Amino acid sequence: MNIRSTPRVLAAASSALLALGAVTACSSDEVAGADPQRVDVVAAFYPLEFVSERVGGDAVTVVNLAKPGAEPHDLELNPGQVGQVSEAELVVYLKGFQPAVDEAVEQNGGERVFDVTTVQPLLDAAAGGHDHDHGHEGEDGHEEEKAEPAGKTDGAKDPHVWLDPTRLATIADKLAERLGTADPDRAADYTARAKALRTELEKLDAEFTQGLKTCQRREIVVSHTAFGYLTERYQLEQIGISGLSPENEPSPQRLAEVTEEAREHKATTIFFETLVSPKVAETIAREVGAKTAVLDPIEGLSADNTGGDYFSVMRSNLETLRTALGCS
CATH class of the missing domain: 3.40.50.1980 (Nitrogenase molybdenum iron protein domain)
Structure with a gap:
């Protein structure tokens, strides 16, 4: 009798374990x-x-x-x-x-x-370029003619609204x-x-407005153009090594352009992101004698992230920008 009942016992035990596993999966999977x-x-x-x-x-x-x-x-x-x-x-x-x-x-x-x-x-996306005056430098204080932005992308929108x-x-x-x-x-x-x-x-917002009000420079060199909303809000200008997608590899021509612009604007810092390789930013930094620093687009955090939340990371970004731009 015990031998005959063994399969039933095993089947019941298996069912119980499967049920327990399902409950566990539900609780962990939310x-x-x-x-x-x-x-x-x-x-x-x-x-x-x-x-x-x-x-x-x-x-x-x-x-x-x-x-x-x-x-x-x-x-x-x-x-x-x-x-x-x-x-x-x-x-x-x-x-x-x-x-x-x-x-x-x-x-x-x-x-x-x-x-x-x-x-x-949403704002129009920029693909590695920025509005920049490439005309002759005037000494009379008159506004110069500006070239077309190097990196406008027709129809694409910048999603980094936060x-x-x-x-x-x-x-x-x-x-x-x-x-x-x-x-x-x-x-x-x-x-x-x-x-x-x-x-x-x-x-x-008031902290950013005040903190970035008086700075020696207003151009930021970034690994990809994720910071359009931030730069528009606080009257900064982003120079993107690559475009809106961080996976896009910049061309040698683009690297040369960014290096030239970084030198022209006397950039002390080339920014990269926590989720993107810093190698390209490091290369440009070496070329122009600058350092690198993280400017976080706040995409890959979680609610229980030990590295902080939206507010703490934004404030960290503010301090990083103030240091890089020589803000008083």
């Missing part, structure tokens, strides 16, 4: 619908996770599709993540930034999506409206949290 008391939000990458957490508070569960420390442009979704997109009550994403997310949203998002590109028009704190505040306001639609009973709470976040972001 699948949508895990907490019926909260609104399930899927955020496409860190800045959107940050703003969703801050506006949603304890009324939401937020899942970030991008892994901490990974380049979000290159995100590929596994079947579980596609399932999260299809099951979420709200998907917060930036159309055109991550093709895999765009595809999942198109196939499974329906009306449950919040595309932050609809909040305000690097302007005032734009991120407006995104938070609109996100509060969307969460209020999904969860009317707590609409006032979402609005209040968005207002509090706006206050913090406006304070950060």
